[in-house]
Amino acid sequence: MKVKKGIPLIDQHDKNGFYGGKFGGNYVAETLKKPIDDLSELFEKCRKDKKFLKERDDLYENYVGSPTRFFKLQNLTDHLGGAQIYAKMVSDANGGAHKIYNAITHAMLCKKAKKKYICTDTGAGYNGKMFSMVAKKFGLGCKVFMGTRDIERQKPNCDAIRKNGAEIVPVTSGSKTLVDAVSECIRYWVSNCDKVHMGIGSLVGPNIFVKICGWSTAQISRELKVQLEDEFGEIPNKLKLINCVGGGSSAYGFWSEFFDYNKKHIELIGVEAGGPKNSKLHAAPLSKNSKIGILHGAAAYCVQDNDGQISETESCSSGLDYPSCSPIHCFLKDVGRARYTVATDEEAFSAYKLVTELEEISPSLEPAHSFAEAIKIAPKLDESNIIIVNSCGDSLKDKDIIKKRLGNYIR
Amino acid sequence: MKSQISLAFEKCKRENRPALLTYTVAGDNSKKKSLEILKSISQHADILEIGFPFNAPTADGPQIQNSTYRALKNGFKLKDAFQIVKNYKKMRNAKPCILMGYYQMVYHYGEKKFIKKCKQVGVNGLIIVDLPWPDNKKFSKLCKKNSITFVQLISPTTSKERMKKIIRDSHDLNYLISMLSTTGGKLKVSPKRILKNYFKIKRINKSKNMVIGFGITNKTIGTLKKADGLVVGSALCKGISDSIKNRQNPVIKLNKMVEVLKNKII
Numbered sequence: 001m002k003v004k005k006g007i008p009l010i011d012q013h014d015k016n017g018f019y020g021g022k023f024g025g026n027y028v029a030e031t032l033k034k035p036i037d038d039l040s041e042l043f044e045k046c047r048k049d050k051k052f053l054k055e056r057d058d059l060y061e062n063y064v065g066s067p068t069r070f071f072k073l074q075n076l077t078d079h080l081g082g083a084q085i086y087a088k089m090v091s092d093a094n095g096g097a098h099k100i101y102n103a104i105t106h107a108m109l110c111k112k113a114k115k116k117y118i119c120t121d122t123g124a125g126y127n128g129k130m131f132s133m134v135a136k137k138f139g140l141g142c143k144v145f146m147g148t149r150d151i152e153r154q155k156p157n158c159d160a161i162r163k164n165g166a167e168i169v170p171v172t173s174g175s176k177t178l179v180d181a182v183s184e185c186i187r188y189w190v191s192n193c194d195k196v197h198m199g200i201g202s203l204v205g206p207n208i209f210v211k212i213c214g215w216s217t218a219q220i221s222r223e224l225k226v227q228l229e230d231e232f233g234e235i236p237n238k239l240k241l242i243n244c245v246g247g248g249s250s251a252y253g254f255w256s257e258f259f260d261y262n263k264k265h266i267e268l269i270g271v272e273a274g275g276p277k278n279s280k281l282h283a284a285p286l287s288k289n290s291k292i293g294i295l296h297g298a299a300a301y302c303v304q305d306n307d308g309q310i311s312e313t314e315s316c317s318s319g320l321d322y323p324s325c326s327p328i329h330c331f332l333k334d335v336g337r338a339r340y341t342v343a344t345d346e347e348a349f350s351a352y353k354l355v356t357e358l359e360e361i362s363p364s365l366e367p368a369h370s371f372a373e374a375i376k377i378a379p380k381l382d383e384s385n386i387i388i389v390n391s392c393g394d395s396l397k398d399k400d401i402i403k404k405r406l407g408n409y410i411r
Numbered sequence: 412m413k414s415q416i417s418l419a420f421e422k423c424k425r426e427n428r429p430a431l432l433t434y435t436v437a438g439d440n441s442k443k444k445s446l447e448i449l450k451s452i453s454q455h456a457d458i459l460e461i462g463f464p465f466n467a468p469t470a471d472g473p474q475i476q477n478s479t480y481r482a483l484k485n486g487f488k489l490k491d492a493f494q495i496v497k498n499y500k501k502m503r504n505a506k507p508c509i510l511m512g513y514y515q516m517v518y519h520y521g522e523k524k525f526i527k528k529c530k531q532v533g534v535n536g537l538i539i540v541d542l543p544w545p546d547n548k549k550f551s552k553l554c555k556k557n558s559i560t561f562v563q564l565i566s567p568t569t570s571k572e573r574m575k576k577i578i579r580d581s582h583d584l585n586y587l588i589s590m591l592s593t594t595g596g597k598l599k600v601s602p603k604r605i606l607k608n609y610f611k612i613k614r615i616n617k618s619k620n621m622v623i624g625f626g627i628t629n630k631t632i633g634t635l636k637k638a639d640g641l642v643v644g645s646a647l648c649k650g651i652s653d654s655i656k657n658r659q660n661p662v663i664k665l666n667k668m669v670e671v672l673k674n675k676i677i
Contacts, residue, residue, distance in 0.1 A: 016546060027514050027541040029470040031588060034568035173476060174466055186469040191592045193568065294515040295467055297541070307488050308519030309466045 002335050005260045009252075009328060010214040017207030020334060024298045024327030026206045032186075035193040040208045042112055047215065056108065060219055063137075064100050067223035068092040070231070070388075075358040080378040083240070083385035087361060088224055090250065095130045096394035097364070098250040099201060101216040103130035106199030107138045109212070117141040117196040121185040123150055123178030123246070124319030124366065125157025125397055127201030132166035142166035143196075145185040149176040150318045157397045175312045178246075178322045182296050202247025203326035206297035210327060217253025220390065225257045236386050237265055240377070243390040244369040245270040245286065245340065246320035248329045250392040255338070263337060270329060271369045273315035274342035281314035283321050286333050286340040295324045301333070316345040316401060317365035319393065343372035349405055351375050352395070362411055364393035365401065415507040415535045416560050417583045419457045420620045420639055428676050429636050432622055433669055434460040434511065434644030436475065437492040438482030439651055444661060445482070448651075449499045451666040453506045455673040459499075460538070460642065463492040463512040470540050472595035474645035477652050489516055493532045500533035509536035509562065517542075522550055526557050536560035536584060544577045555582060562586050565612060565621075567600075578615050585621045586642070587612060595645025598626035602634035609638055629668070633675040643672055 001020040004012050017025050026036060046052040060066050069089040077085045090098045103120075110118045118140045122128030128144035135142030144161055148170045151158055161168055169188075174180040182200065189198040200209040203217075228235055241258065243251035251270050258266045272284035282288060285301040293302030295310060302324040303311045315321040332338040343351070348365055351372035356362050363371060370389045378387055395402065396411060403409040413421075423430040433456040439445050449459055464479040464487055471479065496508050510529060517525045517539060529537065537559055542550060544563060551561035563581040565574055566588040578585060587609055590600045605623060613621055623635055624642030632641055647665060654664040 026543075026546065028543065029540055029566070030543045030564040031470075031566040031568050031591060033543050033566075033573070034570060173480065179467060183467050183469050187471070187593045190470055191596060194591055291519070294513070294518050294541070296469065299518070304515075304519065308516045309483065310515075 003259050003337050008215070008218070009256065009259055010211045013207060019327050019331040022292065023300055023330040024207050024210060026297060027294050027299070028206055028297045029190055031190050032193060035189070036206055036208055038113070039109065042109060043208060043212055046109065046112060052108065056104065059104050060101065064093045064104070066219070067227060070224060070227040073359050076355060079358055080375060082379040082383070083377070083381035083387045084383055085374055085378055086386065086388045087391045088220065088254065088388055089361065090220055090390055090392040091363065091394040095126070095133055096396065097126040097130070098217055098220060098253055098392045099127040099130040100133070101219050101253065102201070102213045102249060103127070103134045103199065105212055105216040106131070106197065107134035107140060110140060110197035111138055113197055115195060115197045117143070118199060119143040119145065119185055119188055119196050120199045121145045121178065121181040121201050123181065123321060124317070124364070124393070125150065125154035125161065126319065126393060128166070128168065129157045129160045131199060132161045132164035135166055136164045143169055143188065145169045145171055145181040145188065147171045147176040147178060147181045150178065150181070153401060154318055154397050155400060177313070178318065179310060179313070186296065203249040203252050203328055204247040204296055204298060204300070204324065210298070213249050214252045214256065214328065217249050218256040220250070220253035221255060221257035224254070224388070235261070235266070238385045239265065240267045240269055240385065240387045241390070242269045242271060242370045242373050242387060243392070244320060244366045245272050245325060245329055246283065246322045246366065248326035250390055252326065252328055254390040259337060268332070268338035269373060270338055270340040271373045272340060272342050273317055273320035273369060274344040274347070275314040277344045277346050279314055281312060282342065283313035283315045283323065284342045285323065285325050286329060287342045292330070293324065298327050300324045300327045300330045316348060316405070317369065319364070319366040320369065341373060343369040347372040352402065353406060361391060362395040363391045364395045365398045366393050367391045414558065414560055414583055416458060417620070419507050423457055423640070429638050430457040430622070430640035431669070431673050431676060432456065432458045432460055432624070432640055432642040433647055434462060434642060435647055435651070435665070436462040436464055436478035436482050437495050438464060438485060438487035439478040439648070440481050440655055440661060441485055442487070442491050442495065446495050446498055447662045448665050449495070450502055451662050452669040454666065455669040456506060458507045458509060458640070460509045460511050460644065461492065461496065463489055463510055463516055465513040465516050468513060470593050472593040472645055474595045474648040474652065478648040489520060493528050496534055497532040507535040508533065509538060510534050511538040512540065514539050514542045522553065526553055526559060529559055530557045534559060536562050538562045538564070538586065544580060548580065551580065551582070560584050564588060567591055567608065574612055575615055578619060581619060583620060585619055587621055587623050589623050589625045589627070592625055594625055595648070596626050598631050602631060606635060606637055629671050629675060632672055636676045641676065
């Protein structure tokens with residue numbers, strides 16, 4: 001089991017949709033087999049279609065805004081006194097996070113499939129917001145499934161979703177967070193797959209959704225590769241790419257151009273949500289060695305109890321608060337191409353505090369987890385090391401949580 | 412040797428009626444009560460489907476979800492489902508039992524161990540909602556080897572070509588999903604159309620029994636009685652919810668409900 005060179009990682013699955021023979025697959029109800037086959041066929045056709053690609057590139061460039069900025073965090077670097085720290089400001093993207101890339105592809109595919117409605121899930125609200133934006137742009141009806149606990153804690157994004165004319169469907173089952181929102185969204189699709197296109201908001205779900213999402217977010221690393229060459233004249237040695245991992249869509253996008261490099265040349269570090277320091281609960285199936293489980297159509301490391309039920313997770317960050325993770329990240333963990341670790345809620349908040357005090361950026365609580373890891377390792381490394389953090393979301397959606405936790409929120 | 416499930420269908424055919432299959436969730440609303448419910452409704456039902464709860468179901472409607480969460484809240488464990496079947500099977504004239512649930516529970520328990528345990532406690536069939544053909548080939552063979560019927564699902568979205576392959580690999584029972592819906596949705600397709608589709612599929616191999624499920628209640632069951640068998644699930648789960656709300660005994664309530672259903676198809 002290893003990463004094949006020269007082939008996009010999303011395409012390195014077997015005929016049943018498994019990566020490394022055991023991660024992923026298509027564990028879905030019979031009703032969804034046909035819609036999934038149809039979508040797979042459509043996607044494979046479109047990704048080879050020059051017109052489709054041109055339209056997508058045009059949207060990425062002019063509507064999302066490409067490239068998102070890449071610059072050095074000089075103050076943070078000086079403060080920590082070790083490795084040089086850079087940020088890739090994916091939060092510059094229209095809407096404020098990387099979720100826009102996947103949303104655009106899904107809206108385009110929805111149009112191609114001649115469907116008038118699109119549905120999706122959301123945790124932090126960013127995916128829901130982006131789907132509502134593109135739905136408005138493309139003239140599609142849009143339903144966003146969201147746990148009631150997340151509706152409470154991510155109000156700014158909910159307001160945006162509603163403002164764009166999309167409907168938020170509150171999900172009250174189970175833990176009332178992302179895991180239940182995805183289940184409910186899939187259930188809705190089972191009942192309405194003839195008329196409605198479903199987009200899953202991360203690098204999870206049945207194989208085709210993993211592929212579409214990874215294919216879309218890969219834009220991030222295409223941009224970064226060019227920016228690295230501009231900045232350094234080459235791809236620098238001793239490079240570390242740090243990204244938070246919930247489902248794992250932004251991490252895949254951030255890393256996708258760099259899997260073929262030796263890990264000593266480019267190290268990939270994924271940071272999962274460790275939850276509150278004193279809590280047993282977390283959302284870190286990769287770092288905490290959870291067993292493989294079947295959730296939302298795919299086999300992946302998944303936080304579960306002794307009886308096989310999916311366990312509750314806990315994190316200050318809604319976007320990382322998911323018990324499972326992408327089959328691709330499971331594969332990367334097992335082959336040793338990426339390293340996964342955790343940051344606790346407390347570490348994420350202090351990282352947010354330090355970064356916003358020193359720099360003119362304001363990452364949301366998801367990338368605050370990545371900054372926490374950067375802050376941990378930078379002082380131990382010398383300046384020949386380059387750390388790049390994907391600042392994949394803007395803090396505005398977290399203003400209430402931050403205010404409550406740190407006393408104030410200034411933006 | 413014919414399976415208990417096949418024998419149950421033969422008996423119904425001799426009586427010139429479809430088989431009545433019930434679905435209730437193991438452990439709803441308690442381990443004890445769910446066993447009592449099975450014992451009680453087996454007076455009228457021909458085959459009992461028993462759900463083993465999973466807390467991230469992707470194809471269940473609200474009624475079955477309520478039952479599932481109720482069972483889990485009461486501390487239900489997978490071993491309890493096996494125990495319930497085992498105890499139920501001790502009664503005289505016990506009916507065939509089909510366990511139904513999601514693959515995660517099987518995967519976590521271990522495929523071989525799961526099937527072995529099923530055989531040990533007397534489970535006659537298995538429905539794994541999210542293990543569609545062809546991914547279920549290996550598992551289904553393993554079931555057959557242990558004399559357990561693996562029930563294949565067919566949906567309105569299944570293509571004819573795919574149907575033929577599914578039925579070719581199927582055992583003695585298939586399950587037709589009546590419409591595009593999670594369980595317990597309102598029947599949004601006319602019974603006439605469902606039956607037309609049913610007989611079209613039935614022609615592929617007449618020797619295999621096929622039941623219809625999803626959206627069947629006491630209002631609609633009579634219109635579908637030409638099928639080999641009919642499954643009622645969500646309506647019964649709702650019955651349990653209602654009886655709890657009204658402080659009635661769910662055992663008595665469900666017995667009455669299943670009796671009414673049976674009377675509609677005689």
